[in-house]
Every structure is written in C-alpha cells, then in structure tokens.
Amino acid sequence: MSSVYTESLNRLIEQFGKLPGIGPKTAERLSFYILKVRPDEAMALAGAIGDVKNKIRRCEICCNLAEESICQICSDPRRDKSLICVVEQPKDLINLEKTGTCKWVYHILGGHIAPLEGIEPSDLTIEQLIERVREGNVKEVIMATNPNMAGDGTSLYISSLLRTSGVKITRLARGLPTGSTIEYASGKMLTDAIIGRQELE
Amino acid sequence: MSSVYTESLNRLIEQFGKLPGIGPKTAERLSFYILKVRPDEAMALAGAIGDVKNKIRRCEICCNLAEESICQICSDPRRDKSLICVVEQPKDLINLEKTGTCKWVYHILGGHIAPLEGIEPSDLTIEQLIERVREGNVKEVIMATNPNMAGDGTSLYISSLLRTSGVKITRLARGLPTGSTIEYASGKMLTDAIIGRQELE
Numbered sequence: 001m002s003s004v005y006t007e008s009l010n011r012l013i014e015q016f017g018k019l020p021g022i023g024p025k026t027a028e029r030l031s032f033y034i035l036k037v038r039p040d041e042a043m044a045l046a047g048a049i050g051d052v053k054n055k056i057r058r059c060e061i062c063c064n065l066a067e068e069s070i071c072q073i074c075s076d077p078r079r080d081k082s083l084i085c086v087v088e089q090p091k092d093l094i095n096l097e098k099t100g101t102c103k104w105v106y107h108i109l110g111g112h113i114a115p116l117e118g119i120e121p122s123d124l125t126i127e128q129l130i131e132r133v134r135e136g137n138v139k140e141v142i143m144a145t146n147p148n149m150a151g152d153g154t155s156l157y158i159s160s161l162l163r164t165s166g167v168k169i170t171r172l173a174r175g176l177p178t179g180s181t182i183e184y185a186s187g188k189m190l191t192d193a194i195i196g197r198q199e200l201e
Numbered sequence: 202m203s204s205v206y207t208e209s210l211n212r213l214i215e216q217f218g219k220l221p222g223i224g225p226k227t228a229e230r231l232s233f234y235i236l237k238v239r240p241d242e243a244m245a246l247a248g249a250i251g252d253v254k255n256k257i258r259r260c261e262i263c264c265n266l267a268e269e270s271i272c273q274i275c276s277d278p279r280r281d282k283s284l285i286c287v288v289e290q291p292k293d294l295i296n297l298e299k300t301g302t303c304k305w306v307y308h309i310l311g312g313h314i315a316p317l318e319g320i321e322p323s324d325l326t327i328e329q330l331i332e333r334v335r336e337g338n339v340k341e342v343i344m345a346t347n348p349n350m351a352g353d354g355t356s357l358y359i360s361s362l363l364r365t366s367g368v369k370i371t372r373l374a375r376g377l378p379t380g381s382t383i384e385y386a387s388g389k390m391l392t393d394a395i396i397g398r399q400e401l402e
Binding site for chain 2: 011044046049065067
C-alpha cells in the first residue's frame with residue numbers, strides 16, 4: 001500500500017533503500033526525516049552527493065582520491081617520495097594515515113587480483129606502479145595489501161614483477177595483535193609471530 | 202585525520218552523519234558507496250531528495266502529504282467523506298491504510314498537544330478539523346491518536362470542542378493485542394479488554 005505515499009516520497013524511499021545496509025524501514029525513516037528538515041539542510045545532502053560525483057577523481061600519480069589532478073599526499077613536500085606504500089583501496093590508506101606514523105607516499109591498486117571474480121592484474125593500477133618504480137628515485141616499496149589470501153597473492157604477483165628493478169620490497173609485519181592473548185591466538189598468528197620475532201632492545 | 206579524505210567526501214560524510222540513526226562509520230560507508238556507483242544512480246538519490254523538498258506539500262482538506270493541492274485520499278470518490286479519522290501524523294495514516302479496511306477520509310493533526318514541549322493546540326490543525334465538521338456532512342469523527350497519555354489528552358481536548366456539534370465521536374478500540382498472551386498482558390491492557398468486552402456472535 002505504498003501508493004498512499006506521494007510519488008516523490010516513494011521515489012526517495014526507493015533511492016535510500018538502494019544504499020548498502022539500508023532496509024525498507026530505515027529508508028522510510030530517513031525519507032520522513034528529509035521531509036521534515038529545513039530545505040537548506042536537505043539540499044546540503046543532495047548537493048554533497050552531487051559534489052562527490054562531480055569533483056572527485058583519481059590522483060594522477062598514486063590513484064588516491066583527489067579533487068585536483070594530484071592528491072594531497074602526493075603534493076605534500078614533507079612526504080618521502082622514495083617510499084611507496086601499496087594498498088588495495090583508499091580506506092586502507094586512511095587507516096594507515098590515522099596512525100600518524102607514515103611519512104611515505106602511496107599507490108592505490110583499486111582492489112586485489114581475484115580471477116574467480118573476474119579481477120585480473122590489468123584491472124588494477126599495477127602497470128602505473130611499475131612505471132613509477134621504473135622512473136627511478138624509489139628506494140622501497142612497502143606492500144600493505146590485506147593479510148589474507150587475495151592480498152598476499154596480489155603482493156606476491158607485484159613483487160615478482162618488481163624483482164628485476166632492484167628496489168627493496170617489504171611488507172607490513174605479521175604477528176600477534178596488540179591487546180590480544182596468546183591463549184586465544186590462532187596457530188597462523190603464532191607461527192607468524194614466531195617466525196618474525198623481534199629483538200628486544 | 203579526516204583531512205585525508207578530499208573536501209567534498211568529508212562534506213558528504215558529514216551530511217550523511219546528520220541523518221537519524223546514521224553514525225560516523227555508516228556515513229563513511231554510504232559515502233564510499235556513492236563514490237563508487239554510476240553517476241546517474243547517485244544523482245537519482247540527490248534528485249529524489251530535492252523533489253521531496255520541492256514537490257510535497259499539505260493537502261488543503263486533511264493536511265496529509267500531497268503533491269497536488271488535494272491529496273490522493275481526499276480526491277478519491279470512493280471514500281466516505283462523512284467519516285473523518287483523526288491521526289497525529291502521516292505515518293499513522295499509512296499504517297491504518299495498510300490494513301485495507303478504511304474507507305473513510307482523514308485529518309492529520311501534525312502531532313499531539315504537549316505543553317511541556319511547547320506544543321499548544323494552536324500548533325496543530327485542530328481549527329481546520331473543527332471547520333470541516335462545522336461545514337456539515339460529517340457523521341462521525343474517529344479518534345486514532347496514539348493510545349498513550351499525550352494522544353488521549355489530545356483526543357479528549359478535540360472531543361470537548363466537537364461536543365456541541367452533535368457529531369458522533371468514537372475512538373479506536375482498546376484491548377488485548379492479537380497474538381499476545383493473557384499471562385503477560387499488563388493490568389492496563391486487561392482493564393481495557395474487560396471494560397470493552399465484545400459479544401461473541
């Protein structure tokens with residue numbers, strides 16, 4: 001009986017319902033909220049959606065999200081351009097940046113290699129990464145793909161391509177997550193922690 | 202470190218975060234979804250928001266949501282205009298309509314009387330309701346405000362104003378909710394059910 005709503009309200013409910021994790025009830029609640037708020041508040045959301053679609057593009061160097069041709073990180077003179085940290089997606093970059101310990105630049109792959117899902121190496125920005133390394137001035141490539149099968153596979157593939165370049169290739173350390181307990185650590189975690197054990201100073 | 206996002210992405214996250222029940226994490230997830238979808242899909246949402254704010258107004262008769270001057274229900278010739286069901290808000294109307302048993306028309310109050318929250322009778326559409334009844338042709342006013350203190354208070358106030366009009370005033374039945382158990386019914390529910398007990402046919 002959704003025909004009881006007006007046409008434009010129905011359409012807004014439908015559109016909200018397309019968002020991930022937004023069910024019909026929430027879509028209805030959000031739509032009624034939009035109906036209720038001041039027009040300028042509602043239009044601020046509509047405008048922000050349009051701006052994201054119109055203004056955001058890929059950084060020409062690292063493929064990060066950018067509003068200029070070069071992203072904020074690549075255009076930051078304090079960043080060490082000789083260290084390239086390779087991540088799968090912009091969200092990974094953001095999480096790494098939140099630590100406040102990164103002085104390097106990035107390369108965003110746009111995902112991981114997954115032949116079963118039809119994602120081939122050519123669908124990622126691997127070629128651009130190879131090109132960046134080939135141009136010289138790169139000392140180290142730090143692989144920060146996800147610590148799972150797909151991420152590790154992608155890392156291995158990329159490092160095999162970079163091996164001839166002579167550049168140092170590292171990956172983020174594996175081990176026990178801080179705050180966890182050895183009692184409940186998985187065998188894989190413990191094996192990683194044992195193999196990668198670090199000297200106490 | 203949200204400055205890692207681009208400006209327009211930050212703004213979209215902020216705008217999504219203003220929606221009720223949408224926390225920062227969800228706002229981020231929704232924004233990245235918008236970033237990813239086809240432009241026309243994103244603009245359909247932005248457009249739907251604008252349409253709701255620009256097109257929807259109040260029905261001149263019953264104050265329901267409408268895109269014309271008269272809402273769908275009031276302009277439906279099959280509806281019995283001599284029965285007016287009084288509800289607090291459009292959502293209540295929709296829930297009543299979902300039962301498929303209502304052939305009446307409505308009057309939307311726009312809330313309930315709540316002096317402590319600063320909502321006086323004059324903030325509601327009570328005067329318009331009185332006017333509708335005064336114009337004649339109304340046989341019955343069915344009070345369907347919420348079965349709680351605020352709703353009951355509003356109902357009583359309205360019925361006191363309508364008493365002189367001679368129109369029949371009823372309210373939705375109180376009793377045990379279908380599907381519940383007597384074991385767990387509250388005293389108030391049982392009292393309502395006892396007082397309003399109905400003859401079996």
